[in-house]
Amino acid sequence: MPKKILITRVIPAIAEELLTQAGFEVTVWRGNQVMTKDELIEQLLPCHALLSLGSNKLDRAFFEACKHLEIVSQFAVGFDNIDVAAASEFKIPVCNTPDVLSEATADVAFGLMIAVSRKMFYNHKLILQGEWKQFEPLKNLGFELTGKTLGIFGLGRIGSIMAQRCTGAYGMKVIYHNRNRNLAAEKETGAHYVDFDTLLRESDVLSVHSALTAQTKNLFNKEAFAKMKNTAVFINTARGGVHNEIDLIEALQNQTIWGAGLDVTNPEPMHANNPLLHMPNVAVLPHIGSATVEARTGMARLAAENIISFYKTGKPHTPVNSGF
Ligand code: DGY
Numbered sequence: 001m002p003k004k005i006l007i008t009r010v011i012p013a014i015a016e017e018l019l020t021q022a023g024f025e026v027t028v029w030r031g032n033q034v035m036t037k038d039e040l041i042e043q044l045l046p047c048h049a050l051l052s053l054g055s056n057k058l059d060r061a062f063f064e065a066c067k068h069l070e071i072v073s074q075f076a077v078g079f080d081n082i083d084v085a086a087a088s089e090f091k092i093p094v095c096n097t098p099d100v101l102s103e104a105t106a107d108v109a110f111g112l113m114i115a116v117s118r119k120m121f122y123n124h125k126l127i128l129q130g131e132w133k134q135f136e137p138l139k140n141l142g143f144e145l146t147g148k149t150l151g152i153f154g155l156g157r158i159g160s161i162m163a164q165r166c167t168g169a170y171g172m173k174v175i176y177h178n179r180n181r182n183l184a185a186e187k188e189t190g191a192h193y194v195d196f197d198t199l200l201r202e203s204d205v206l207s208v209h210s211a212l213t214a215q216t217k218n219l220f221n222k223e224a225f226a227k228m229k230n231t232a233v234f235i236n237t238a239r240g241g242v243h244n245e246i247d248l249i250e251a252l253q254n255q256t257i258w259g260a261g262l263d264v265t266n267p268e269p270m271h272a273n274n275p276l277l278h279m280p281n282v283a284v285l286p287h288i289g290s291a292t293v294e295a296r297t298g299m300a301r302l303a304a305e306n307i308i309s310f311y312k313t314g315k316p317h318t319p320v321n322s323g324f
Contacts, residue, residue, distance in 0.1 A: 007051040012300035060086040073306040080212040093324035095306040100298030105289035106161035109237040112261025115283040118142035122280040145170040151203025152176040154210030163189040200227040212239035225251035240266030
């Protein structure tokens with residue numbers, strides 16, 4: 001009997017192709033909406049493995065109802081939607097898709113930094129509103145990035161690429177803060193380790209690339225923004241939960257910081273009347289960090305290959321829980 005796999009949304013076809021070629025029976029949920037938890041549990045009853053997306057909330061209750069799953073392979077690098085401890089208790093390996101989306105996500109961080117520093121989204125809106133009348137010597141001035149200090153919160157794969165983009169393009173000095181020093185990344189990028197307060201105090205652009213965990217949730221809050229330069233730009237392409245959005249709005253309104261570029265918001269989707277969308281020094285995107293053909297194809301391939309490798313060798317390529 002072939003092993004049955006459920007894929008919870010239509011993703012690049014390579015995933016289904018690889019799994020089918022490897023002899024699995026694949027069901028793809030073709031609905032436009034994310035499945036409810038009950039629908040997901042029901043669909044999984046006859047399945048052995050799940051290929052999930054970040055929009056599927058896989059909490060303890062989910063794993064209690066789906067103890068029979070043999071592997072969860074997520075089509076995302078982030079896995080804050082998954083209670084990994086609960087999965088581990090039920091001996092279910094959980095995998096993610098690191099690396100394949102790092103270039104794409106770093107590009108969005110880099111693009112947001114430039115867009116904010118030159119108020120690009122705002123100036124575009126002015127044209128749409130018929131407000132482009134003449135050359136304005138003193139209006140809507142931005143600032144230049146050359147020689148500025150980039151602060152990276154979470155110097156991993158994506159943060160390192162962002163650091164290299166910024167040193168290469170603008171000769172920016174790079175400082176970073178992680179839970180633990182990343183010596184390999186320091187060597188590769190020339191970034192200097194600093195404590196969290198120094199990161200806040202010294203960054204001209206502070207870019208978040210960390211996972212959302214109990215330790216990072218709401219870390220960029222009123223208190224943190226108050227320690228930043230009033231000329232600083234805050235960039236978040238990781239998870240909206242790492243910043244407190246009410247505090248961020250207030251920090252921008254009070255000019256505690258200068259600007260913000262967000263590819264992730266809290267909550268998602270952002271409501272169209274959110275004040276951030278109407279601020280000149282803010283650029284917001286709808287969580288498109290990995291939205292390139294290359295990255296999404298790589299994610300689909302790796303998510304499928306994790307399942308194939310697990311059933312062939314007992315080991316998936318990129319598990320996030322230990323012991324697999
Ligand atoms: C990821 O891979 O974590 C991206 O944010 C898409 O969910």
